[in-house]
């Protein structure tokens with residue numbers, strides 16, 4: 001398992017493809033984790049904190065090379081990129097683009113050709129991208145802000161009434177689902193009204209997990225998992241039913257009474273280029289995409305940030321002082337929330353250490369050479385381990401230390417393009433990133449203003465598709 005010695009010396013020492021593909025080494029000469037018959041690399045990939053955290057740990061051994069191979073039981077042999085030098089190269093939009101691999105291929109079972117899971121050359125991606133992008137302008141975000149406040153009020157009321165430690169991940173999940181569904185589709189899940197997670201969330205959680213777990217099963221063992229597959233199909237039906245109901249409900253109202261949200265945009269706005277409307281099936285996929293992409297990610301971010309603040313008294317005090325200074329007891333405006341510099345940097349640093357989308361996949365648009373050495377074919381998927389790149393000491397000194405000041409303007413300027421990618425890359429980057437940041441800044445600021453926390457102890461991560469803390473219960477008190 002000894003990594004081959006290709007050196008990348010850091011931010012300014014980026015490698016250009018100056019070797020002709022014929023002279024270059026094949027990708028099969030990249031170092032790999034060990035492999036056994038049938039189960040292949042699985043024993044080295046399994047961990048109680050999930051495969052993505054295991055890949056992060058393995059990355060330390062391969063960082064000098066920049067990437068490694070990981071033979072999987074389903075016969076694939078994905079390549080994982082773990083250094084800033086490689087990341088910066090594959091972020092180059094002229095040479096590389098997003099492709100679907102691993103779980104995203106399976107998630108297409110329920111998100112179809114929605115924005116997140118569409119192929120980069122798929123017609124509906126272009127159509128939906130043009131129709132939906134205006135829905136994320138600052139003016140549109142101002143319109144969604146009251147929904148963010150309203151969903152947050154339910155969380156605050158729930159926590160004020162709490163008589164036992166709160167289940168942070170569960171409550172952040174409820175908060176972010178209620179927010180995106182209210183802002184995007186005027187649908188109230190009212191998640192805090194019931195002690196159980198909404199059936200939609202239960203189905204979504206299981207379906208997402210199955211889309212990853214299935215990749216770790218040798219095909220030989222498939223018959224043992226028939227019940228899981230049947231449950232997966234039922235879960236998809238449950239999700240489709242809810243979304244179809246939301247669409248039916250909207251269509252049953254006179255159009256002049258429709259709210260200005262994503263659903264109205266999708267149902268009524270033609271593509272500015274071709275004049276076409278999105279089809280019904282695609283709208284179903286887009287709604288599911290927004291519900292999936294727009295809540296798990298933000299809830300994980302808030303959960304990690306709260307865990308950090310509960311452990312770091314000094315940072316907690318600084319954040320609270322900033323909030324008090326900006327808007328005290330009042331409900332803030334969106335502009336006031338955007339002025340919370342330390343809150344924003346705390347969230348940015350949280351996404352560096354625990355990016356909730358821990359990997360994205362890219363591939364070259366043409367045959368090329370990567371890292372000045374390896375020949376790589378058009379379309380060959382490369383999994384960019386965002387979590388590993390975010391801890392590459394080449395641009396992040398003392399990478400495991402939490403320090404929001406890394407995101408002050410000066411240090412941020414000198415960082416290479418590939419060093420920080422929590423929201424993805426180029427034209428396939430996250431459409432909802434400003435929405436997510438405003439929602440998370442509002443929630444974090446308000447929670448810190450309202451409550452004192454006890455130290456929850458060390459962080460343990462859950463083995464889930466999108467990263468989150470495991471078993472994170474927090475003892476909270478109304479602010480003294």
Ligand code: HEM
Pocket residue numbers: 098115116117129180289290293294295297298301355356357360361421422423424425427428429430431432433435436
């Ligand atoms: C902290 C919160 C969030 C994080 C970390 C995050 C992260 C990401 C990442 C990494 C991608 C690119 C995935 C890839 O390349 O395969 C992405 C895409 C996307 N995200 Fe987010 N996201 C967040 C919140 C949201 C929210 C709130 C929404 C919706 C309101 C949203 C909607 C989308 C959509 C639609 C795409 C697909 C974009 C495209 O390919 O056209 N995300 N997100």
